[in-house]
Amino acid sequence: MATVQFEDSMVSVASGSNLLEALLHAGHDIPNACRAGACQSCMMQVLDGELPAAAQQGLKATQKAQGYFLACCCEPQTHLKVQRNPASQSVCAVVVDKQLLPGRVLRLRLSSELDYRSGQFVNLVREDGLSRAYSLASVPELEPELEVQIRIHDDGQFSQWALNDLAVGDSLKVQGAFGDCFYTSENMQQPLLLAGTGTGLSPLYGIVRDALRLGHDGPIHLFAGARVADDLYLDKELKSLASAYRNFTYTPVVLEAEIQPDGIEVGDINQIMKAHYPDTKGMRAYFCGSPERVQKLRKQTFLAGASMQDIHCDQFTPSSQAVAA
Amino acid sequence: MSSLYEQLGGEAAVDAAVDIFYRKVLADDRISHYFDTVDMDEQAVKQKAFLTMVFGGPHNYTGKDMREGHKHLKGLNDTHFDAVLENLAATLTELGVGTDKIEQIAAIGNSVRDDVLNR
């Protein structure tokens, strides 16, 4: 057991537990979602003391150097002094629109004062503290509200609650914005390759619109995967973007189809992307969605020539608070 | 005279080599299973540590660390070790590094062979 100084208080972390649990238990409001080291929303900064190596697993060298670490992976062995991640915000948001899209996707629009980049993610926090990470499909310069697209899981605690109980006019706490999966305009000629399945499309939709808004010049190609054609929930929006911008191409991909549907490719999205781009050298890529899918896309794109630094990913890791199915 | 690491171009040279080396290693069936972890970013950081070390750059690893750091890699033997050196040499050639420097780098690598192979 070790003690940790946070703001003006001291908490002790029992062995087998972690700093996030101890801080939450003591009543501190610390952003968190996965509690498994994946979402990085519980990131904090150490001011004094020795961190266990596991607390910095997976962070970038620059983050490590600044003393950033993940509270949910930190079981301190000796006394630490820590502070909140200075970059994280916590704001109140009001639901202004709620819509069920095809493919069991719930679209929420929230009014809030959050600073963010399109494609980053936030934690939505219910009154009782239940919290889940969702990516932002909105572009702050194009629309005033935050937009999230939530896949409804049959036994999903948050998604079922959002579908059945959350109403327009209700408020939610929003923490964020996190992640470095967003568009940057340092190389406007670079070809962009984006792919995602399911609601992995949400941040990609934001990133594409952000890039186009900023006048990205190089070709932009988005592959959107779904099980069946009816689940391609942003099909209309993406088609109209593709006809409005000559450098934007949209390729819908479905796993199953009885007859070859018009303008849709059938098969595995990884294979189809590979057939289009056997060589990815010099390209910049964005992949979002289920961890298995994203890891495969990343590896294949790296092996085909893209530089690691040019591959940006958001893995939708399920929360460790999820009740196992 | 400046160190080998400086002559190679320091950290920028390491950064340039990481992508190429990592791609080769992942594509090499003899050793790819050791490097094929889910967390590619973490693995890239370790590749960088490896390259800095064999380039003669600043590091804090001791022979004991090399022993500890590799002993969980099941079945690691000379064949794997040679494969790593081979990919390293190919990476350096691709970057236009001369043969005399490649030999110096291979010698640094070989100096920890027994530690890495835990014998």
Ligand SMILES: Cc1cc2nc3c(=O)[nH]c(=O)nc-3n(C[C@H](O)[C@H](O)[C@H](O)COP(=O)(O)OP(=O)(O)OC[C@H]3O[C@@H](n4cnc5c(N)ncnc54)[C@H](O)[C@@H]3O)c2cc1C
């Ligand atoms: C960085 C990040 C960004 C994310 N962005 C989005 C987003 O934009 N849109 C979105 O819909 N989700 C997103 N997620 C996932 C989201 O945070 C939740 O995990 C998801 O909505 C399920 O929460 P729940 O409370 O409804 O289900 P839970 O109660 O957590 O889980 C219920 C059951 O569903 C299973 N389950 C949970 N997630 C999945 C999954 N992905 N695939 C298969 N089974 C699952 C669980 O194992 C469990 O059995 C993101 C996650 C991360 C880490």
Ligand code: HEM
């Ligand atoms: C040329 C001699 C070698 C040197 C100098 C060397 C050096 C290093 C260094 C510095 C690290 C990072 C340790 C850390 O900070 O965690 C590392 C990790 C690693 N090395 Fe080597 N290495 C050598 C040979 C090999 C060989 C032959 C293999 C296998 C084929 C190998 C596989 C690995 C793996 C898999 C890791 C990551 C371990 C982990 O994730 O826990 N190395 N090595």
Ligand code: FES
């Ligand atoms: S990384 Fe700690 S809560 Fe997700």
